[in-house]
Amino acid sequence: MASTAKPLLPGEANPLHSLDEWEEDVLERYPDPNAIAKDKSTEAYRNYETPARDTVKEFYRLNHTYQTFDFVKEKQNNFLKFDKKEMPVWDAFQFLNQLVDDSDPDTDLDQFQHLLQTSEAIRRDGHPEWMVMVGLMHDMGKTLCLFGEPQWAVVGDTFPVGCAYSDKIVYPEFFKNNPDYNDERYNTQYGMYKPNCGLRNVHMSWGHDEYVYQMMKDHLPEEGLYMLRYHSFYSWHREGEYSYLLDEHDKEMLKWVCLFNPYDLYSKNPTPPNWEELKPYYQKLVAKYLPATLKF
Numbered sequence: 001m002a003s004t005a006k007p008l009l010p011g012e013a014n015p016l017h018s019l020d021e022w023e024e025d026v027l028e029r030y031p032d033p034n035a036i037a038k039d040k041s042t043e044a045y046r047n048y049e050t051p052a053r054d055t056v057k058e059f060y061r062l063n064h065t066y067q068t069f070d071f072v073k074e075k076q077n078n079f080l081k082f083d084k085k086e087m088p089v090w091d092a093f094q095f096l097n098q099l100v101d102d103s104d105p106d107t108d109l110d111q112f113q114h115l116l117q118t119s120e121a122i123r124r125d126g127h128p129e130w131m132v133m134v135g136l137m138h139d140m141g142k143t144l145c146l147f148g149e150p151q152w153a154v155v156g157d158t159f160p161v162g163c164a165y166s167d168k169i170v171y172p173e174f175f176k177n178n179p180d181y182n183d184e185r186y187n188t189q190y191g192m193y194k195p196n197c198g199l200r201n202v203h204m205s206w207g208h209d210e211y212v213y214q215m216m217k218d219h220l221p222e223e224g225l226y227m228l229r230y231h232s233f234y235s236w237h238r239e240g241e242y243s244y245l246l247d248e249h250d251k252e253m254l255k256w257v258c259l260f261n262p263y264d265l266y267s268k269n270p271t272p273p274n275w276e277e278l279k280p281y282y283q284k285l286v287a288k289y290l291p292a293t294l295k296f
């Protein structure tokens with residue numbers, strides 16, 4: 001019989017001052033080997049390392065405690081209907097940019113600037129244009145916050161639910177608070193899955209990755225969809241965990257997920273991209289891949 005996690009107290013839901021605090025923590029865990037972002041990743045981050053670390057830790061406590069299998073199913077049922085809002089694609093970027101939080105002015109780039117810096121870094125390296133699109137769209141799922149979802153159900157490293165947790169996931173000790181941890185349907189190596197069943201049959205913790213994947217799934221090639229769907233699944237693409245759930249297709253796609261990740265993590269730059277200059281290229285690109293409106 002599963003125990004239930006304590007209900008959230010008011011004010012408990014959003015410990016991060018900014019969603020970026022999670023990404024900064026990821027960057028500390030996986031620093032840029034080429035130190036392209038040296039100035040930001042070493043000196044600047046160290047200045048506020050300690051306060052950020054406490055909020056990140058609390059963020060993961062909530063994430064690991066409340067992301068149960070049932071929670072994920074409930075969010076899928078709700079958000080994958082895409083019946084909340086419909087708007088022209090370019091309005092969607094403005095909508096995403098309403099996500100402003102009291103982040104450090106020093107590291108303050110809006111969501112659209114991060115998307116553009118990611119897509120521009122991909123474009124500079126001469127990758128196919130569908131991958132530029134992945135860069136441009138990959139965090140659109142963060143709009144979940146604008147529908148009132150708590151931070152721990154939008155960002156954070158993702159992981160399979162319905163089976164045992166890898167101890168390579170950040171702060172694994174917090175999984176002890178998750179009701180699924182003591183539920184024998186879910187707490188064995190395979191849990192509710194079959195050996196090498198393929199990630200497409202595995203439910204991931206709920207957040208912006210799955211949401212944007214579902215939003216884009218008819219519009220981008222398979223490699224790009226893997227980049228979107230698993231970009232925060234660090235215990236897989238960085239730590240090599242969960243091999244026993246993968247099928248041959250996942251193994252084939254892993255290299256694409258790994259190709260994308262550095263562009264997301266290491267393209268942040270304090271200089272905002274020149275949108276006026278880039279606009280014609282992106283208008284054409286978006287019109288080629290996406291319908292006129294996006295559904296949320």
Ligand SMILES: [Fe+2]
Pocket residue numbers: 138139208231232
């Ligand atoms: Fe992301």
Ligand SMILES: [Fe+2]
Pocket residue numbers: 114138139264
């Ligand atoms: Fe990102």
